[in-house]
Amino acid sequence: MTAVAQTQRETGLTGNSAIAYAMMQINPDVCPAYPITPSTSVIEEFSSYVADGKVETELIPTESEHSAMSAGVGASAAGARVMTATSAQGLALMWEMLYIASGMRLPIILTDVNRALSAPINIHCDHSDTMGARDSGWLQLYSETVQEAYDNLIMAVRIAEDKRVQLPIMVCLDGFITSHAIENISLLSTEAVQGFVGEYTPDSALLNVENPATFGAMTLPYAYMPLKKQQSDAMTASKPVVEEIAAEFALLSGRNYGLLEEYKLDDAEVAIVVLNSSAGTVKDAVDTLRAQGKKVGALKPRLYRPFPHAEIAKALSGKKAVCVLDRADSMNGFGGPLFTDIRSALYSDANRPQIIDRIYGLGGADFRVNDALGVFDELFKVQETGQVDELIKYLTV
Amino acid sequence: MVKNKDFTMLDAKDLPLGGVLPDAGSAEEYETGGWRKLRPIFDPEKCIDCLTCWVMCPDSAIYVEDDKIAGYDLDHCKGCGICAEVCPDKVQAITMVEEEN
């Protein structure tokens, strides 16, 4: 898109433009896609790069997201670097193929612009789409800002294709809030991105006629179970790889990314855990309360799959009261997915805090600084009394 | 292809990543006759070489040489009994018998 083509490297871009720009710089071999709100403009802008000859990518417009991910599986097994983007129902329609991509160890790179799942139909932000895919064997990186989404996508290529990992990866950013808002961003040069991501060289590929192999073969229990163990081990092994690649990326960009971001957390007594764009809102509330001398902090997981359980437990150990903010409900009668994961991670910690879950922002419902301040008020009460009145609650409803 | 006739659990580190088999076209080596409960017993004395069984066998498990039935591929025959069923009533050259184990 010309708007992007004319920008300088220190510029302002929407999340979707930044993702499309990163995809242009990465120049993947294949991009099978079926656009869906709010991720549409990623593919729209990327298709302009294809049309303008800025990339050599084979863009495959499919008839559905199921077909998009099926084409992605085929192309990746053939040996291609595959990238695509989707949202909500689109990710849901890819479901069957998500598990096939991870089980076949295909390092497909997908951007999910977070949007609420129907019904009722709603096009606005929440995390029910990618939270539903949290156990599909894909790595998941969450992004607070446009800059983080851009950086995460570039790092995602290296993480997924690393020989110790070889698993598909999703980069998540908040629909409309991050995807359509223009923020300041510092872009890398295309040469730098190209140098960083390098060439994709799979060990076996359908198009490798020198060494033909069989892909997607039937397995009986004696092979299925050890293959699942192999996949699970790779998921565990990917955690240090995410850190290693972030360290390498920091040398290139000057921007540091951990598995988690701790905000004024060190000496905090109460804290909020939150993913994606609302972390910015919470940080604002932290600043307000810190100015009043209150010991508050925030924790923002960047990596959610594999789940950095030990790092999260360490970061929250010794706090008095913690609230997990979930932008999705598991509909299991026990709160949101981030809550159950974090509560479980803290179970064996002798100094575990009291912990509550607050479901917020479903279907794009506003979450304001005042709402975050209200959560801190609840936490102060928990801290004071040592009692949790309401373990799980919907906020602002 | 990973051979594992006794169906014991394999070790994760011996398996190719993502179950990719390093040989192409390995389905040919997969012997499926082990599922069989009934075995076709063929009587060449009665057979009139009409080849109906050969045409109808869903597993292509019947060998033909010089237009005559030459035997069975028991590594792939599933014991479905279609061959015995289609053999003409007046001929009945195939009898299905229980496999011993």
Ligand code: SF4
């Ligand atoms: S029993 Fe079935 S599989 Fe076996 S030879 Fe006869 S028709 Fe073929």
Ligand code: SF4
């Ligand atoms: S159907 Fe019966 S008679 Fe005909 S070829 Fe087969 S065994 Fe022989």
